[in-house]
Amino acid sequence: MTDLIVSPCNANEMEEVVRLLDQEFIYSRSRDISLARRFPNVFEHGGGSIVFVARSAGTIAGTIAVRRFTWHCQDREWQGAMIGSVFTKPQMRHQGIAARIMGEVKSYLSAERVDFGVLWTTIPELYAKSGWIPADTAVFGTAQGRPSHKSAGSIVNRRPLADVDTDALDRFRRQSCLDYVMRRKVDYQAIPLPASRVDVLLLEHDGGLQGYCLTGVAGSTAYVYEIVGDQQGFHLLWKSLVNDFDAIYINAHPSTQAHGWLSAAAAVSWCAQKLAMWLPVSKEAAEVDFNRWYVPYFDRM
Numbered sequence: 001m002t003d004l005i006v007s008p009c010n011a012n013e014m015e016e017v018v019r020l021l022d023q024e025f026i027y028s029r030s031r032d033i034s035l036a037r038r039f040p041n042v043f044e045h046g047g048g049s050i051v052f053v054a055r056s057a058g059t060i061a062g063t064i065a066v067r068r069f070t071w072h073c074q075d076r077e078w079q080g081a082m083i084g085s086v087f088t089k090p091q092m093r094h095q096g097i098a099a100r101i102m103g104e105v106k107s108y109l110s111a112e113r114v115d116f117g118v119l120w121t122t123i124p125e126l127y128a129k130s131g132w133i134p135a136d137t138a139v140f141g142t143a144q145g146r147p148s149h150k151s152a153g154s155i156v157n158r159r160p161l162a163d164v165d166t167d168a169l170d171r172f173r174r175q176s177c178l179d180y181v182m183r184r185k186v187d188y189q190a191i192p193l194p195a196s197r198v199d200v201l202l203l204e205h206d207g208g209l210q211g212y213c214l215t216g217v218a219g220s221t222a223y224v225y226e227i228v229g230d231q232q233g234f235h236l237l238w239k240s241l242v243n244d245f246d247a248i249y250i251n252a253h254p255s256t257q258a259h260g261w262l263s264a265a266a267a268v269s270w271c272a273q274k275l276a277m278w279l280p281v282s283k284e285a286a287e288v289d290f291n292r293w294y295v296p297y298f299d300r301m
């Protein structure tokens with residue numbers, strides 16, 4: 001397509017972009033809650049992300065969202081960029097539009113001195129041609145709950161994430177984890193698909209936080225994003241999940257304490273994920289074994 005112009009979305013195009021993306025990723029897939037509400041860190045003005053738009057003959061033909069983030073490792077910090085909302089209007093597909101926007105995004109990442117890009121996809125063919133490498137050792141767990149109306153008599157307190165002091169929660173997370181994505185306040189407003197809200201199970205003792213479990217909720221299903229803290233308390237967090245939900249899905253990585261504990265002590269069946277692809281941009285990132293890195297589901301878009 002020769003008349004294609006690709007550049008960052010301007011403020012008065014955002015409404016149309018969100019409408020197109022909601023139609024594709026939300027409403028046509030029997031989901032709800034607009035992407036604008038799910039990911040204010042991507043689609044709200046000041047959220048810190050860029051949505052690239054391809055226009056042809058004055059209309060929007062395709063989009064790609066880029067969310068910059070800092071990946072904190074024990075030895076250094078890396079500048080990363082997540083790619084999402086990769087979309088071409090149905091009537092304009094198979095003309096190289098997505099490939100063209102990917103090319104622009106790649107140039108942007110180099111110009112901005114980003115170290116690496118990461119995305120999650122079920123169609124690796126689309127990205128492999130632009131140099132993206134598949135590497136994913138994450139696992140997805142499935143477990144059954146036994147909802148009970150009886151009080152578990154637990155010291156675990158489940159609250160909507162929106163009602164919690166996320167600064168304190170984040171301090172606890174950064175003290176507990178070795179490698180992590182840096183989160184801003186707005187990042188804690190995310191509602192990952194397909195959840196309709198995010199809750200946090202807090203395990204407190206003598207007024208201090210011992211551990212927490214961040215989970216998306218959709219009806220009687222829990223989507224666990226992370227279990228963090230003192231391993232001694234994991235059984236209480238798990239008991240609370242099992243008592244509250246019919247089905248529990250867990251996003252995890254074998255390197256985490258939570259995965260080790262769940263594998264040993266809970267009835268969870270695990271399967272490999274194989275969704276992540278990475279683009280090394282800086283010279284240093286070319287040396288990284290991306291199989292060792294894991295971006296938690298809560299941080300993705």
Ligand SMILES: CC(C)(COP(=O)(O)OP(=O)(O)OC[C@H]1O[C@@H](n2cnc3c(N)ncnc32)[C@H](O)[C@@H]1OP(=O)(O)O)[C@@H](O)C(=O)NCCC(=O)NCCS
Nearest residue numbers: 086087088093094095096097098099100121122123125126
């Ligand atoms: C996926 C999508 C963005 C592709 O857009 P597009 O503009 O048609 O893609 P391109 O024409 O640039 O395709 C480039 C290459 O990617 C590969 N590709 C594209 N769509 C593909 C698909 N659905 N399955 C497998 N490979 C695909 C092909 O190898 C293609 O090269 P070819 O045309 O030489 O065969 C578009 O189909 C779409 O919006 N789908 C719905 C939303 C979605 O699934 N987004 C991806 C989320 S990860």
